[in-house]
Amino acid sequence: MIESQRHSYHLVDPSPWPISGSLGALATTVGGVMYMHSFQGGATLLSLGLIFLLYTMFVWWRDVLRESTFEGHHTKVVQLGPRYGFILFIVSEVMFFFALFRASSHSSLAPTVEIGGIWPPKGIAVLDPWEIPFLNTLIPLSSGAAVTWAHHAILAGKEKRAVYALVATVSLALVFTGFQGMEYYQAPFTISDSIYGSTFFLATGFHGFHVIIGTIFSIICGIRQYLGHLTKEHHVGFEAAAWYWHFVDVVRLFLFVSIYWWGGI
Amino acid sequence: MAEIELKTAPADFRFPTTNQTRHCFTRYVEFHRCVAAKGDEAADCERFAKYYRALCPGEWVDKWNEQRENGTFPGPL
Numbered sequence: 591m592i593e594s595q596r597h598s599y600h601l602v603d604p605s606p607w608p609i610s611g612s613l614g615a616l617a618t619t620v621g622g623v624m625y626m627h628s629f630q631g632g633a634t635l636l637s638l639g640l641i642f643l644l645y646t647m648f649v650w651w652r653d654v655l656r657e658s659t660f661e662g663h664h665t666k667v668v669q670l671g672p673r674y675g676f677i678l679f680i681v682s683e684v685m686f687f688f689a690l691f692r693a694s695s696h697s698s699l700a701p702t703v704e705i706g707g708i709w710p711p712k713g714i715a716v717l718d719p720w721e722i723p724f725l726n727t728l729i730p731l732s733s734g735a736a737v738t739w740a741h742h743a744i745l746a747g748k749e750k751r752a753v754y755a756l757v758a759t760v761s762l763a764l765v766f767t768g769f770q771g772m773e774y775y776q777a778p779f780t781i782s783d784s785i786y787g788s789t790f791f792l793a794t795g796f797h798g799f800h801v802i803i804g805t806i807f808s809i810i811c812g813i814r815q816y817l818g819h820l821t822k823e824h825h826v827g828f829e830a831a832a833w834y835w836h837f838v839d840v841v842r843l844f845l846f847v848s849i850y851w852w853g854g855i
Numbered sequence: 856m857a858e859i860e861l862k863t864a865p866a867d868f869r870f871p872t873t874n875q876t877r878h879c880f881t882r883y884v885e886f887h888r889c890v891a892a893k894g895d896e897a898a899d900c901e902r903f904a905k906y907y908r909a910l911c912p913g914e915w916v917d918k919w920n921e922q923r924e925n926g927t928f929p930g931p932l
Contacts, residue, residue, distance in 0.1 A: 703880040706929030713929075 598665040600657070607650040614642035658826075659819045669826050676830045680837050683800075687841050690796060691848060694789040698853055705784060709853065714786045715778040716854035723850040726769045727842055730801070733762035734839045737808070737832045740815075747822050749815065756812035759835070763805040770798050786853075793849055797841050804838045807831040864906035879910035883919060884930045891932065 617639030624632030658664035698709040705711040717723060740755035774791075781791040811831045814820055820828050870878035886903035893900060907916070922928040 700877075703876055704929070706931060707877060707880060707884075708929070708931050711929060712931075 598667050600663040600665070600668045602657075605650075605653065607646050607653070611643065611646040611650065614639050614646050618643055655819070658824075664824065664826070669824070672826055672830070676833065680833060683837060687793075687796070687844075690789075690793040691844060694793055694849055694853065697785045697789055705786075710786050711784045714784060716786075717773065717777065717850065719846065719850040719854055722769055722773045723846055726766055726773070727846040729762050729766045729769070730839045730842050733759050733766070734836055736762060737835050740811075741828070741832055744815070744820055744825055744828060745822060749818065752815050752820070753812060756808060756815060760805060760808050760812060763801060763808065767798065767801060767805070770794070770801075790849060790853075794845060797838070797845055800838050800841070804831070804835050807834055862905075863909045875910055879907055879915070880930065882907035882910060883916065884932060887923070887932055 617635055619639075621632055621635030621637070621639045625636045626632070701707050701709045701711070710716050736755055736758040740752050740759060743749075743752035743755050779787045779790075781787050781795075808831050811820070811828045814827065864878070864882065867878055869881070882903055886900055886907055889897065889900035889903055919928060919930075923932070
């Protein structure tokens, strides 16, 4: 907190990033639609929009880091904002994945006569859940344990150990993604093979995408831990990454039980 | 003139809801499983044929017959 200030709230300076982010999003969506309908200049607008968005993300987060880590504007009470915000974001993610699981259950609990009233549909050779799928459930669980190890290390002020723990977290995440890629490559069905393939790749694919996001989030935390940004008392970014990682982990458990195991019998 | 007895398939507790699509499909499958097990001439199978003919639209039966001939019928025969 700045000395001359008589309260612990962060009064932000004017910033160009909200409007630049909005323009980037506009260019991305309009360019995306134009590109998908083969309009002239669609690909260019889409690329420009994405570059603009990525640039905005970089400079906006850079500003937040300067304000929080280096200028100390993120007091205890200010930290509540990003915490609640991130919790609400994860709640919205839960609802998103609920929809994917619902699509799968709707199709498999009472299979229509068009697929013969049976699940998996005739001709779909399913994956054995006790091979790669089970291993690839244990790996993210271990990664979740590693992120808890990192948390304890940060709380205990063991800075080097926290970096090691985050390296372990990220390594396990990368092994997961590698195995998942191998599973996709070797799968005897594709996303266009019946409602089974559609729901399978929709749910596992979006989960894999979230694992990649969580991996990048953990890598950023590892770098910030290495640079000494995270302290015993102040490490909201790390906590958000850990919550996100546990969320992705829980989704994987549900994927294994309902889609790989139950859905494959 | 002998009186013609008009009858539909009996109520089946496996299909208690309004939509009888699955009921029709199941009776069609049951008929063909019965024929496969007991032979073309088996009198026991005739009732399943009556049930599915009463429940299923003709086009569906035509389509399924075609699928069986092509080996693409998705049901558990």
